[in-house]
Amino acid sequence: MTNNQIATVFEQIADLLEFQGANAFRVRAYRNAARVIGDSTESLDRVVDGSEDPVKELQAIEGIGKDLAEKIETLVRTGALPMLVELQAQVPASVLAILRVPGLGPKKAATLFKELHVQSLADLRKACDEHRVRELKGFGAKTEETILRGLETAETADKRLLWAVADERVQAIREHLQGVPGLVRLEPAGSYRRGRETIGDLDFLAVASDPNPAMDRLAAHPEVALVLARGETKMSVRLNEGLQVDLRVVPEDSFGAAWQYFTGSKDHNVVLRGMAKDRGLKINEWGVYRGEKKIAGATEEDVYATLDLPCFLPEIREARQEFEWAKQGALPRLLEVEDMVGDLHMHTTATDGTATIAEMIAAAQARGLKYIAITDHSKRVTMANGLNADRLVEHWDHIEAAAAKFKGITVLKGVECDILEAGGLDLDDDVLSAADWVVASVHYGQSQPRERITARILEALENPHVDAIAHPTGRLLNKRKAYEVDLEAVFDAAAKYGKFLELNANPQRLDLDDVACAAAKRRGIPIVISTDAHSVVGLGCMRYGVLQARRAGLTKEDVVNTRAWRDVKRLMDGS
Ligand code: DGT
Ligand code: CA
Ligand code: CA
Numbered sequence: 001m002t003n004n005q006i007a008t009v010f011e012q013i014a015d016l017l018e019f020q021g022a023n024a025f026r027v028r029a030y031r032n033a034a035r036v037i038g039d040s041t042e043s044l045d046r047v048v049d050g051s052e053d054p055v056k057e058l059q060a061i062e063g064i065g066k067d068l069a070e071k072i073e074t075l076v077r078t079g080a081l082p083m084l085v086e087l088q089a090q091v092p093a094s095v096l097a098i099l100r101v102p103g104l105g106p107k108k109a110a111t112l113f114k115e116l117h118v119q120s121l122a123d124l125r126k127a128c129d130e131h132r133v134r135e136l137k138g139f140g141a142k143t144e145e146t147i148l149r150g151l152e153t154a155e156t157a158d159k160r161l162l163w164a165v166a167d168e169r170v171q172a173i174r175e176h177l178q179g180v181p182g183l184v185r186l187e188p189a190g191s192y193r194r195g196r197e198t199i200g201d202l203d204f205l206a207v208a209s210d211p212n213p214a215m216d217r218l219a220a221h222p223e224v225a226l227v228l229a230r231g232e233t234k235m236s237v238r239l240n241e242g243l244q245v246d247l248r249v250v251p252e253d254s255f256g257a258a259w260q261y262f263t264g265s266k267d268h269n270v271v272l273r274g275m276a277k278d279r280g281l282k283i284n285e286w287g288v289y290r291g292e293k294k295i296a297g298a299t300e301e302d303v304y305a306t307l308d309l310p311c312f313l314p315e316i317r318e319a320r321q322e323f324e325w326a327k328q329g330a331l332p333r334l335l336e337v338e339d340m341v342g343d344l345h346m347h348t349t350a351t352d353g354t355a356t357i358a359e360m361i362a363a364a365q366a367r368g369l370k371y372i373a374i375t376d377h378s379k380r381v382t383m384a385n386g387l388n389a390d391r392l393v394e395h396w397d398h399i400e401a402a403a404a405k406f407k408g409i410t411v412l413k414g415v416e417c418d419i420l421e422a423g424g425l426d427l428d429d430d431v432l433s434a435a436d437w438v439v440a441s442v443h444y445g446q447s448q449p450r451e452r453i454t455a456r457i458l459e460a461l462e463n464p465h466v467d468a469i470a471h472p473t474g475r476l477l478n479k480r481k482a483y484e485v486d487l488e489a490v491f492d493a494a495a496k497y498g499k500f501l502e503l504n505a506n507p508q509r510l511d512l513d514d515v516a517c518a519a520a521k522r523r524g525i526p527i528v529i530s531t532d533a534h535s536v537v538g539l540g541c542m543r544y545g546v547l548q549a550r551r552a553g554l555t556k557e558d559v560v561n562t563r564a565w566r567d568v569k570r571l572m573d574g575s
């Protein structure tokens with residue numbers, strides 16, 4: 001358990017006690033403890049583990065009495081605290097969300113609960129909208145407005161941020177901190193560095209001769225809404241949109257160990273710690289130790305080398321297959337953006353895209369692509385102005401005419417054919433047979449039961465004119481869950497009929513996800529990574545798809561559109 005996690009527990013206890021109207025002294029004791037623990041550079045986890053009498057040792061920390069020391073010990077040893085569990089049982093869970101609304105302390109939350117029966121964020125919004133909040137004693141119109149603004153933050157704070165959005169924040173923060181006096185190095189860690197599809201919070205590591213200028217600069221970032229905590233070498237801030245950013249300044253000779261530790265994943269680190277223990281070594285964020293002697297820490301390579309391990313690329317540090325691969329000396333050489341030479345799913349103004357055929361071709365060529373498929377929607381997708389057979393054939397003529405004006409790029413006549421709710425495809429076989437490339441996908445009837453929706457996709461895979469299934473699970477991150485498709489059955493059918501499955505590179509889709517892509521690879525099913533671009537900018541999504549593919553351990557060979565188009569065709573023909 002990290003100090004931060006322990007501090008959070010005490011902070012929650014303080015909030016809940018205050019909400020219940022407990023003695024102010026008692027509340028303050030927990031809040032103080034939370035602050036002291038959050039600021040402490042000494043890992044309490046280690047104090048407890050390394051001491052004969054942790055309760056006594058913990059009491060040496062300012063503000064920690066016997067009672068708190070015992071609670072810390074319990075927390076570290078069991079990962080939970082009965083007192084918190086009890087308090088949480090007494091207060092409705094929805095009320096806890098209210099406590100996290102910026103500008104609304106536990107006291108005010110208690111008043112809202114008692115006077116207006118506000119029990120959830122939705123209740124609170126309603127009460128504000130109806131101006132009932134400003135009527136309360138001690139609130140007023142100003143407070144009501146503050147709460148309304150805080151609500152926006154709270155409503156998004158529970159969501160994890162898309163990697164692509166986090167990436168923008170990372171670049172902005174890097175730029176903002178550039179040239180800070182004494183700052184030698186600044187690197188992102190955590191799930192962002194591992195390329196996870198969504199990010200809980202951002203973790204930065206720095207090396208600096210003096211931590212303060214970097215912290216001052218971060219605090220002054222225009223998007224920073226709040227400094228949550230600041231210690232000697234560590235600070236946490238919250239951005240306006242709710243994202244938390246942690247910055248830790250570490251000594252240069254520990255940088256590698258810290259970067260490794262804070263990159264995670266936690267599960268990966270647990271395996272590492274076990275391996276270190278087996279060799280009589282100790283590994284933590286400061287370095288690798290044999291007894292008292294530090295034997296590595298400056299670089300990640302050094303750290304891994306003490307365990308005879310390669311420096312794993314961050315994307316595969318998930319305790320899935322990487323240790324097995326390392327043991328067998330069979331680490332995959334992961335796919336790279338530069339390997340991608342084609343893009344086989346995109347839209348134009350003929351349906352719901354914003355760019356013309358010619359604009360898409362020019363933009364793809366500027367990106368260095370050797371071939372693209374224009375795959376506009378079929379007629380069932382009415383909200384996208386989908387094409388019927390006649391319009392599609394006409395569209396293909398336009399594609400041919402536009403493509404004739406370009407040299408060095410092949411433009412394929414494709415279609416994204418809808419898989420109908422009742423089964424079957426939205427276009428007849430004779431139309432589909434004239435296409436160079438057909439992706440089939442589900443847009444309607446996504447809430448059908450497992451058998452129905454799976455059967456529809458299997459039927460599409462069986463159709464000899466279908467080349468790939470687009471966004472096979474239909475999920476939209478933070479918005480919509482995957483439909484109930486039986487992926488194993490889809491894999492079986494794709495393998496049987498020699499079809500491809502798409503990894504849709506749109507950062508909100510990333511569908512298939514990393515785990516599913518890895519499973520598809522084990523079944524020998526080629527993955528096609530497509531941007532599904534609806535604009536020229538959308539073609540830039542390829543890198544998000546590649547990142548997800550890397551997390552799945554995919555190599556150039558596993559991905560269809562790293563090949564020349566004539567080789568893709570050969571693969572489609574099963575030769
Ligand atoms: P997130 O922020 O939820 O997207 O995921 P992460 O992986 O960035 O997690 P975070 O921010 O809580 O911590 C960053 C890394 O620090 C994590 O990947 C591994 C390391 N770490 C944090 N807490 C612990 C811990 O209690 N034990 C171990 N072994 N590692 C930890
Ligand atoms: Ca994180
Ligand atoms: Ca963090």
Ligand code: ZN
Pocket residue numbers: 345346347416470532
């Ligand atoms: Zn599409």
